Amino acid sequence: MSKQVDTVIFDLGNVLIGWDPRRLYRQLIPDEAQMEWFLREVCSSEWNEQQDAGRPWAEATAVLRARFPEHAALIDAYHLRWEETLVGAMDDSVALLAELRARGVRLLALTNWSQETFPIARQLFPFLQWFEGIVVSGEERLIKPDPRIYQRLLERYQVEPSTALYIDDSARNVAAAEALGMQGWWFRDAEGLRRRLIELELLQAPAREASHG
Numbered sequence: 001m002s003k004q005v006d007t008v009i010f011d012l013g014n015v016l017i018g019w020d021p022r023r024l025y026r027q028l029i030p031d032e033a034q035m036e037w038f039l040r041e042v043c044s045s046e047w048n049e050q051q052d053a054g055r056p057w058a059e060a061t062a063v064l065r066a067r068f069p070e071h072a073a074l075i076d077a078y079h080l081r082w083e084e085t086l087v088g089a090m091d092d093s094v095a096l097l098a099e100l101r102a103r104g105v106r107l108l109a110l111t112n113w114s115q116e117t118f119p120i121a122r123q124l125f126p127f128l129q130w131f132e133g134i135v136v137s138g139e140e141r142l143i144k145p146d147p148r149i150y151q152r153l154l155e156r157y158q159v160e161p162s163t164a165l166y167i168d169d170s171a172r173n174v175a176a177a178e179a180l181g182m183q184g185w186w187f188r189d190a191e192g193l194r195r196r197l198i199e200l201e202l203l204q205a206p207a208r209e210a211s212h213g
Contacts, residue, residue, distance in 0.1 A: 003162045005183060005200045008100055009153065010131075011144075011168035012111040015187050016094055017125060018087025021048075021078065028074055042068050043078045051114040054141035082117050086124065092190035094127055099203055101130050109134040110153050110166070112143050133157050144168070145176035154180070165200060167193065 013019045021039055029035035039045075042064060051060050057079040064075045078085075100107060109131045113121070115138030122128050135153045142149040154161060161181035168174050174184035185196050197203040 003160070005163055005165045005202060007106040007108060007159050007164040008197075008202065009108045009110055009159075009164055009166045009177075009182070010097070011166075011170070011173065011187070012109055012113065012121070012128075012134075014090075014169045015167060016090055016097065016127070017121060018090050019085055020087055021085045023087055024077065024081055024084040025074075027084070028077060038071070038074060042071055043075060048078075049112070049143060051116070052112040052137045053143045054115065054138050057114065057116050079117075083120055083124075086121070089125055089127070090190070093187075093193070096190055096194055096197065096203070097127060097130060100197070103203065105202055107131050108153060108157055108159070110144065110150065111135070112137045114138045144170070144173040147176055147180060150177055150180050150182075165196075165202070 010016060021043065022035065025035045025039060026032075029038055047060065047064065051057060061075050061079055065072045068075065097107065107130060109128075111118075111134065113136050115136060118136050118138065128134065133153075133156065135149065135156070137143040137149060140149055140152060142152070144150070150166075153159065154164075162183075164182045165185060166174065166177035166182045167185045167187050168177070169187045171186050174186045178184040183200075185193060187193055194203065198205045
């Protein structure tokens with residue numbers, strides 16, 4: 001039998017905060033195929049991940065401008081207009097966070113995020129203040145699924161892995177948490193997460209309507 005879960009650790013991007021660079025680049029590159037090419041071959045997810053790992057944006061954009069000088073303005077926009085890549089708060093998930101908070105559940109967050117852009121998120125999303133602590137990859141210079149960043153959170157906040165639930169929209173990040181002894185939940189939607197939280201007795205099941213007849 002696993003121990004009772006008393007701590008919930010959230011990923012942030014696309015679990016509580018919607019993020020998609022297409023939100024910005026559809027404004028800048030009207031042709032959908034060209035936009036997808038740009039985000040695959042120029043400002044790729046692998047390139048962006050290095051900023052999550054601590055690389056400065058000035059260095060990151062300089063590297064790409066040297067390789068793709070004809071796209072210099074589009075490359076710079078990724079950082080200069082980064083706020084426009086935020087889709088916004090994911091209200092159904094934030095509602096679950098609020099319910100957990102109201103029930104006194106310990107809340108932590110572990111996010112792959114640039115240390116230069118995370119302060120913008122802190123200003124935009126007041127619910128980030130509800131967490132006891134947030135470990136940001138760019139500040140640690142480690143990114144998920146590296147087990148060291150999970151260990152850093154566990155040690156910093158003295159979390160017993162067997163009493164923690166880790167939630168992430170990336171299956172590989174969930175697997176890394178489970179390998180360290182945490183319970184994991186691969187996030188697809190808030191409704192599925194709600195069911196899991198009820199199963200773990202972290203939230204109460206909705207009261208059933210009285211039966212008639």
